[in-house]
Amino acid sequence: MAADDRRTRILDAAEELFAVDGFDATPTARVAEAAAVPKGLVFYYFPRKIDLLLTLLQERLPVPTKEAVSGVVRRGDPAASLMALHRRLGLDSHDSLVLRTIIFRESGTHPQVGAHLRRLRRSLVELTESALEQAVDWTSAKTLRRQAAETFVSVMLDHANARRTDGGGQPDVQGAASVVALALGAPGLA
Known part of the structure; x- marks a missing residue:
């Protein structure tokens, strides 16, 4: 063996x-x-x-790197870019469900696990902010992009957590992507 x-x-x-x-x-x-x-x-x-x-x-649940954004950005379409990033990250995939159970359970009692969770979240926000910056053809304030990224990451993590617990009424990731695009002033969305 x-x-x-x-x-x-x-x-x-x-x-x-x-x-x-x-x-x-x-x-x-x-x-x-x-x-x-x-x-x-x-x-x-x-x-x-x-x-x-x-x-x-x-x-098995590594902090994603900048390569995760590669190929997901749809220039001029932040909502589609966010959805492509969501699919690429696969936070709601079956493979990571067990590990998310562990990380959320143990993050409060083991500082190293909590630190991993914070690094994971920080990386997700940075990647999402980068995807938004690349997707938006118009100028948007850095603070607004950061807030939009934090909002979308919160919805992705909530969606993944709802899948983990098999909870009903999962967050609408597509709807969140549309709301974020609207907040950034995406033309043609209303």
């Missing part, structure tokens, strides 16, 4: 167990058992239990 395979199985098991039972309630022995590896191997790859959680977040 390859080392990468064992490490991946440990991460897979930890992700599932942390999502169901929580980080603090999941002993490393259960992670090792679920991954079908010796407990010592868990500590070989992840010297502290928190390292296991942080690796999950860094590798």
Whole structure:
């Protein structure tokens, strides 16, 4: 069995167990058992239990980079650009639902997780602001663009969180994109 395979199985098991039972309630022995590896191997790859959680977040729910905006901007159409960015980021995809469960649950009790969540949100706002700046053909104030980006990111995160909890009445991301475009003074929208 390859080392990468064992490490991946440990991460897979930890992700599932942390999502169901929580980080603090999941002993490393259960992670090792679920991954079908010796407990010592868990500590070989992840010297502290928190390292296991942080690796999950860094590798499986990374902070997006500027490349995420590449190819999503529709010049002159900020609403379409926001929707393309939303699809590219995939915050409401099934793959990230489990990790979002973990990150929102653990962010209040583990400062490192809260820091990851803040970096993630800050990056999302910066990427959204960049997409808006590139999409808008007309001049808009930097403060307004930042507020528009923060608003749209809040709706995206709320939408993703509603999907995570399978809540009804999910936020209307398309509607939010249209409202943001209107706020920026997009011509032809009313």
